[in-house]
Amino acid sequence: xxxxxGAQSVVLSITDxxxxxxxxxxxxxxxxxxxxxxxILEFSARTGEGLDAWLKHLEAxxxxxxxxxx
Numbered sequence: 001x002x003x004x005x006g007a008q009s010v011v012l013s014i015t016d017x018x019x020x021x022x023x024x025x026x027x028x029x030x031x032x033x034x035x036x037x038x039x040i041l042e043f044s045a046r047t048g049e050g051l052d053a054w055l056k057h058l059e060a061x062x063x064x065x066x067x068x069x070x
Contacts, residue, residue, distance in 0.1 A: 008037075009038055009039050011041045011043070041053060
């Protein structure tokens with residue numbers, strides 16, 4: 001999938017209800033191989049688990065772009 005080749009992040013945001021609903025998180029992580037340099041981030045919108053890591057990742061991307069003048 002060429003659209004994802006330049007992706008910096010792959011975010012799975014509904015991990016707690018995903019598996020009981022039939023969503024395979026492992027399969028989604030494997031799909032991220034299309035963009036091997038992308039960070040794989042999972043968080044629970046319900047509990048907030050993993051949200052801090054996602055926010056730090058977004059901040060790092062923003063800081064890097066600011067330093068590059070983008």
